[in-house]
Amino acid sequence: MANLLNPERSSSALNRLPQLRIGLLGFGTVGEGTYRMLEDNLASIRRKTGADLSVVRIGIRDEKKSRRAPRELFTADNMGIVIDPSIDLVVEAIGGIDPALSLVEAALDHGKSVVTANKEMMAKHGARLLEKARAKQIDLHFEAAVGGGIPIVQVLKHQLAGNDVPMMMGILNGTSNYILTAMSQEGRPFDEVLAEAQLKGYAEADPTNDVEGFDTMYKISILASIVYGGPVPLESVHREGITGVDAIDFEYADVLGYTIKLLGVAEELADGSVRVRVHPAFVPKAHSLASVNDVFNAVWFHGDFVGDLMFSGRGAGGDPTASAVVGDVIDVARNFAAKGTGSALPFDPPRAAAGMDDLVSRIYVRLDVLDKPNTLGRISTAFGDHNVGLAAMEMRTTDANHGEIAFLTHPVREAQFVAALEAVEQLDVVYGVGNWIRAIEVTK
């Protein structure tokens, strides 16, 4: 602001600032938001970085479309940008693997720092890319890959890095959270809410990536790789989406004191192994995550020294994501102005991955049953025979012969619960398992 109002001071100061020339790949909502933020807030960004930043090229697929930036910046030759020796920093806002990965690799190979918003690329190839950046002593930042504008990636690398982290978890996918919030608050079925979300532009035509938990898996894996200091192979992550959550599950959740959220959870076990999982979860209403609604995201973090922290904000959208990209650009620019080396950390090999069998949690289970007097007794006995304790129960008659019973177990080892459930399913009074969902606890 001050510089704009005082051109004399501005120009003399600018003469002394090192130039940072940025090549921007992609001009969708994130790319366009990034460009606009760097333009709109340029004076204060210059002051905060001590560098004169400018976007000098923008790589797109189709050069002919009209765009909100000067026409001469655009090119369809993306590879030309990443190998251009006059460009210092490449901002990748294309997304997905192809062609983003090969462009980012080429940029790093040509010694350019990279800022990316690409969660899929970082989750699948982050370890290799970070090693490349480290070897070249250049920066590779990816704050925007997780949580949109919520600062979490860099916070885990820096301010919270002194903590050992027994557990962290997050509501990391805005589309799923929008759908679950509407189902919870309006009692509507999944399909109907999904269709509405697609109409409003909150869900894509093919919603698989969001509602089947892939997006959340990428994000929690990236966070876990930072916190636990090694890559998280995606095949070690347990992943379930929200398509199986029924409107009736929200009613039982409510009566039992819970709501339902799609969570990404990462936890370190006593033996040093790490478990990363994505699934719908019963979240106690008293937990901070329970009130994170609509398209908002949140990360809940428990560190051995800092205790419980929560960060919440808009997890998607061009402008919030641009905020994260520009935050990274600012760090690269400062480092550039200070002639520092890159800040990538060494990764250890992956930690041993803990499976789901030994996970201990309360579990909600909903059964379709024959509505007869001895049904409850026989089911309870079957659970009891497998040492699964029942903490709460709700039931209702659905028609003349059918009933529904919902249980919340005491904390139970998952393999034990699954074995018990198999036995329960064999009972002639049980038609089938409607659903079962793990719960999380409120920590103190």
Next chain:
Amino acid sequence: MANLLNPERSSSALNRLPQLRIGLLGFGTVGEGTYRMLEDNLASIRRKTGADLSVVRIGIRDEKKSRRAPRELFTADNMGIVIDPSIDLVVEAIGGIDPALSLVEAALDHGKSVVTANKEMMAKHGARLLEKARAKQIDLHFEAAVGGGIPIVQVLKHQLAGNDVPMMMGILNGTSNYILTAMSQEGRPFDEVLAEAQLKGYAEADPTNDVEGFDTMYKISILASIVYGGPVPLESVHREGITGVDAIDFEYADVLGYTIKLLGVAEELADGSVRVRVHPAFVPKAHSLASVNDVFNAVWFHGDFVGDLMFSGRGAGGDPTASAVVGDVIDVARNFAAKGTGSALPFDPPRAAAGMDDLVSRIYVRLDVLDKPNTLGRISTAFGDHNVGLAAMEMRTTDANHGEIAFLTHPVREAQFVAALEAVEQLDVVYGVGNWIRAIEVTK
């Protein structure tokens, strides 16, 4: 962890790590927590920094007290630590101005990076200290000065630095929030809750610093100085504490859809001036800050690109504050290992300070009145004559002749409200003003 389990790898790696020798000043809850965290989590901190950190001296007042660290580390010669050429980094955990300020100045003068948890020192002398650090190209970090373990200082400098910030605010004092929460939830008077908080160790024997808003003033001023790029003179900050908040105010707040919190608020006006204020505020129940209770702190941030964010966690206590100190130490260590220069930013001169007269907000006001039929009409008319619109009203009879009326105004310029209130006070049906409290809005 991996290094501890693999001594061979650990020792060979350590041989190559640069040594970072730390002098710790103060061994109260924060100093002791910092020492313990660096010891407990040393292996992972070494891996994350690429440096071999160790606390080599601890400065205290009384060398003879028994302490939870090896006796040979302690010295009462604090100045000896800060001028010791073998020490690279000074961590200041004494607090207050004297002797902390002169020790920190001496450390910077001797070219040592400094990490401090000292909000009063940074609020009063931060600009000068940061300029000293910048001139010497060394680090001066102060994450722990605001919000305990909540990462906010560095987040404002880095990840959110690209945003223009129309407004940010926070619940920044755990003691006040504990007192207000108990008053709200239990309907108890201020004095009683304060006495209980003192017994529990949540409030000091002399609670002035907390309940009169000094602590919050230091913290919001520090945050504002980062966001708005210049020092905030404390004499420009409007400060009110919570001693005037009555139990009955919580009852009216509740009926009107609010709760009451002590807030620090910083906002930028259209003319580039900055208003920083500390006062109890009516917070709508739908606002994220309304549910931040007990000793928890939270910072709510609105950026032009990122939108609304909130960060919450434990704002005080040895271990959470140590987490912030160690986060800063890790950054200094990385910078040290990378042989980088310091990261202090230049401050502009202070922005023009906006006063309270032009603040536009809804205002809650409680009046003691003569309980007569025409009282409400006369008061409403007096407010109306001064163009103060009334949005809601509650009233009750307190004894035979006395009544109480509480109003919530429409948004009003503060000078206009104050003039209206003076006129209302002159009415013979008004005994006096019980209290008045500004409200904040829920932004979209």
